[in-house]
Amino acid sequence: MTPTEYNKCVDLYADSIYRFAVKMLKDGDLCHDIVQDTFEKLWMRVGEVAFDKAKSYLFTTVYHATIDHIRRKQRIGDELGLEKVGDSVSMVSPDLKEILQKGLSLLPEDQKSVLLLRDYEGYSYEEIGQITGLNESQVKVYIYRARLFLKNYIGKIENVI
């Protein structure tokens, strides 16, 4: 990949990478640092990474960076701003999108990340497996569990409303 193609990658994928980080962490400053580190790593290997593999490389890097950060915070007992399920039902007439985003924030990081890659980026099970380091069956199960959780969460909110 040439430096010019690197800048093209920034144009093409910066928004997606930033969205992934925001959905995973919900911390603007932290997302800024992680996204910047992600692209800096790509720049350091600009001669090694092919242009058509750059998107996977970026998502792999940002995935591991966010997961590492979440697990590090969990080890020191940080709540990471995640709300409990019971807290989310206090919303007044929320629309489906808000409910879904709330439910998404409550998902475990593994399920949330594969669901984001699946729905937002349209990656296949195999591609998600390459990015996350999971096998295809694990990806399938995580997606299944994530949707099952969201279905139950939406149903629960709708019943309350």
Added chain:
Amino acid sequence: MITRKNYEEYFLDYFDGNLSDEKVEELLRFLSFNKDLEEEFYLLMEQTADFSLEKSDFSNITLKREASIGYELSTFDYLCVAELEHDITASEKQLLTASIDSNDKLKAEFNLFQQTKLEDEVIVCPFKDELKKNVFVARSNFQRNLITYSSIAAAVLVVFYFTLNEEKVVERLAQSDDPKVEVVAPQTTNEVVKELVLKPLVADNGVSENRAKLKDDVSNYKANENSGLNTFLDKHQETQTEGNLRSIEPEMAHISSKSVDKLDLENRSLAISLSESSKTSVSKGVESNKAVDENMKSSVETLLSKAAEEKEILSRELSEATGRKKGLFIARAINGINSVLGTNIEYSSKYDADGNLVAMNIEAGPLKYSKKNEGTK
């Protein structure tokens, strides 16, 4: 036939993947009627699988075998997810449709699953420009070589141009009307050449012609003075004397304001000639007029002394120019050699008023030759 006595054999065959689809259906059916063995089955599954599955991952509504996982993942929920992920077979699709159509509760569950699909959400990275890098256009080896050799060729052409046209360029710069351009004579052979070309030649043209005339005028005046200037003055009329005095005064002022610059030699010689002619006319007027004007006499004497000084200066500068002119041929010859052969020979010389060589210096690279009139090297 699966019984409570041989179920362990079926369990092992199942986890080893040796059970046919019919046997799997039979095993799951058997487990649904034996809850305690079903618990044991899932417990064993969790221990042998790559990662744990929970019992809630399954339901008794529909069954599907996931061969890649190695255990069953067949539920109505799974079919809903498979439909959402476009990962459903025709038979599964048929089973799912039949289930939804036959049960409103299952239909509501299916609709909820459809809503779990995340819609595309645009989030713009606010610091995208910070991530970009400055990119310089990389040139190929051919382009780099082309630029390098072109630059060298251009530099060589410029050097040749200035070498072959050195005298013209220097002369053009010296004659430029632009007051901001200052021509500084180099400290090489060109210094000699430039001085000879620009200054002495001008003086040589004008001064050499006037020198003889000036000498004649001065000698005539001295002769007139010695033969009786007072006699001529007595004969000059008073009115004519006054008029002549008025004509002499600006000429005297003009003479006194002259500088010693050799480039003004021609003008000064002309002025002196005019003064000499005026003086002659005065003498003629005085000759016819008896009155003697002492003031005029003193003025004429001052004029004579200044004219003598001018003559001395002109004579000295003419001698120097004549002497230096002898080095002109050598300087030009060496400059021509430098231009043609590209050498860098420097030559300088000094001559006395009689045209004799006083000192000479010539340098060619590390070689240096110098000579003085004493004969030392």
